[in-house]
Amino acid sequence: xxxxxxxxxxxxxxxxxxxxxxxxxxxxxxxxxxxxxxxxxxxxxxxxxxxxxxxxxxxxxxxxxxxxxxxxxxxxxxxxxxxxxxxxxxxxxxxxxxxxxxxxxxxxxxxxxxxxxxxxxxxxxxxxxxxxxxxxxxxxxxxxxxxxxxxxxxxxxxxxxxxxxxxxxxxxxxxxxxxxxxxxxxxxxxxxxxxxxxxxxxxxxxxxxxxxxxxxxxxxxxxxxxxxxxxxxxxxxxxxxxxxxxxxxxxxxxxxxxxxxxxxxxxxxxxxxxxxxxxxxxxxxxxxxxxxxxxxxxxxxxxxxxxxxxxxxxxxxxxxxxxxxxxxxxxxxxxxxxxxxxxxxxxxxxxxxxxxxxxxxxxxxxxxxxxxxxxxxxxxxxxxxxx
Amino acid sequence: xxxxxxxxxxxxxxxxxxxxxxxxxxxxxxxxxxxxxxxxxxxxxxxxxxxxxxxxxxxxxxxxxxxxxxxxxxxxxxxxxxxxxxxxxxxxxxxxxxxxxxxxxxxxxxxxxxxxxxxxxxxxxxxxxxxxx
Ligand SMILES: CC(C)(COP(=O)(O)OP(=O)(O)OC[C@H]1O[C@@H](n2cnc3c(N)ncnc32)[C@H](O)[C@@H]1OP(=O)(O)O)[C@@H](O)C(=O)NCCC(=O)NCCS
Ligand SMILES: [Zn+2]
Numbered sequence: 001x002x003x004x005x006x007x008x009x010x011x012x013x014x015x016x017x018x019x020x021x022x023x024x025x026x027x028x029x030x031x032x033x034x035x036x037x038x039x040x041x042x043x044x045x046x047x048x049x050x051x052x053x054x055x056x057x058x059x060x061x062x063x064x065x066x067x068x069x070x071x072x073x074x075x076x077x078x079x080x081x082x083x084x085x086x087x088x089x090x091x092x093x094x095x096x097x098x099x100x101x102x103x104x105x106x107x108x109x110x111x112x113x114x115x116x117x118x119x120x121x122x123x124x125x126x127x128x129x130x131x132x133x134x135x136x137x138x139x140x141x142x143x144x145x146x147x148x149x150x151x152x153x154x155x156x157x158x159x160x161x162x163x164x165x166x167x168x169x170x171x172x173x174x175x176x177x178x179x180x181x182x183x184x185x186x187x188x189x190x191x192x193x194x195x196x197x198x199x200x201x202x203x204x205x206x207x208x209x210x211x212x213x214x215x216x217x218x219x220x221x222x223x224x225x226x227x228x229x230x231x232x233x234x235x236x237x238x239x240x241x242x243x244x245x246x247x248x249x250x251x252x253x254x255x256x257x258x259x260x261x262x263x264x265x266x267x268x269x270x271x272x273x274x275x276x277x278x279x280x281x282x283x284x285x286x287x288x289x290x291x292x293x294x295x296x297x298x299x300x301x302x303x304x305x306x307x308x309x310x311x312x313x314x315x316x317x318x319x320x321x322x323x324x325x326x327x328x329x330x331x332x333x334x335x336x337x338x339x340x341x342x343x344x345x346x347x348x349x350x351x352x353x354x355x356x357x358x359x360x361x362x363x364x365x366x367x368x369x370x371x372x373x374x375x376x377x378x379x380x381x382x383x384x385x386x387x
Numbered sequence: 388x389x390x391x392x393x394x395x396x397x398x399x400x401x402x403x404x405x406x407x408x409x410x411x412x413x414x415x416x417x418x419x420x421x422x423x424x425x426x427x428x429x430x431x432x433x434x435x436x437x438x439x440x441x442x443x444x445x446x447x448x449x450x451x452x453x454x455x456x457x458x459x460x461x462x463x464x465x466x467x468x469x470x471x472x473x474x475x476x477x478x479x480x481x482x483x484x485x486x487x488x489x490x491x492x493x494x495x496x497x498x499x500x501x502x503x504x505x506x507x508x509x510x511x512x513x514x515x516x517x518x519x520x
Contacts, residue, residue, distance in 0.1 A: 145450050
């Protein structure tokens, strides 16, 4: 096992990108990452590409080979990774494994989703495939619906309020204001979130991440070669993943995601850190309730305590633990296959000190948390500046 | 965009969807609805046998879907929930109000009802749903 570092990162602008198809989005992020790593195309040995439903959204499969093709990487092996909304995080973990194992030296990890060419109801159907199609989507149960049922249980068990849910969206939109790549540049108030149209009670439109287009890319290298390309390589301290039942009702609990707890425990052990050591985290806030559960399942708060803490501003930009500095899935956008890779891009910028207006001072250790479906997959990574 | 072809999935699981036939594991006794191919606890050592469920249970969680998938475009809004069956397992299903406000803990029973109409073929799909007792 070798230490692995991130030597280059790139991101496309997230949002409704009517100007760009999947190729343009991938090239935008991919070329930026190669340039950032100051590496030439022929040094790349393999590409791992995360995308969830490009076939459903675009009629385009075989996306990893297409990434390699569009980036001019020529003939290198390329593999697509589909793990619902955790496709990007899963791709990063496989890239990490390829470099760590010594099979490859320089690897590109990409993530992309082009979601806005279809109607909201078609997108809802495509995303519904992340759950158990036979028993959830078949009965008309959507993703907002599944998270709404988790929210209802969380509220029932711990007294979490709709105001607490809304505060997640307010915080993440405020962070997105400072991120030029973000889909939304609009501050929200708790009242606006609470008054937005109900999608699936208690979740309203402004509790939901949006339908988005976007891509993200990362270049990985063995740590001992990383400084050849980059003055500030970011070391991956831990890369872990866990699964659970596809069907929400079959889980041990609806008010938390067990796969996250398992992956997080392993990650802290692998990285030899505790939740208290984390300065910044990008967590999977596909719905506001998901950020509250993530903060608890990742060990930052006791079960039932995260909602109030977020409402009180404990995880706002510049606090002891700044969460979703990019704007999260809610404010920055959620092109599902790109999200897990984008989270790592944000952490790299923060740890390098390159996050501009939203820079968290002294950010030293960062964490990303990427969930697939309603919790059947959870991927956790921990990063540190390699000094 | 490919059309959904949900009918195959309906017919394959018709015993469960129409008659609430799940199964249970002879090795450890755990009951499953919908039926599983292997027991989650026993894996390869599981021995599954059919088991008919009463359809009685209580609402564990629920929500009203207002932005539906394509297939349910004409049905929205509708309430779906997770119901804890008296025999133990939890299952998703539609919950009818029948004049009663649905809450966590509301006692329900299963009923055989129309689920949706396939616009294209005009086929009517039936399914178990839950209603307050
Ligand atoms: C919530 C959702 C259903 C809203 O879609 P919709 O009903 O088609 O929304 P509309 O097109 O009516 O949007 C109305 C307005 O709200 C904006 N909007 C839409 N979704 C938004 C969101 N999530 N947050 C903020 N604003 C949003 C639109 O830009 C639009 O603004 P405009 O009028 O200025 O153009 C959709 O965003 C959604 O499905 N989100 C969840 C995605 C998901 O499940 N991802 C996977 C998670 S695991
Ligand atoms: Zn068993």
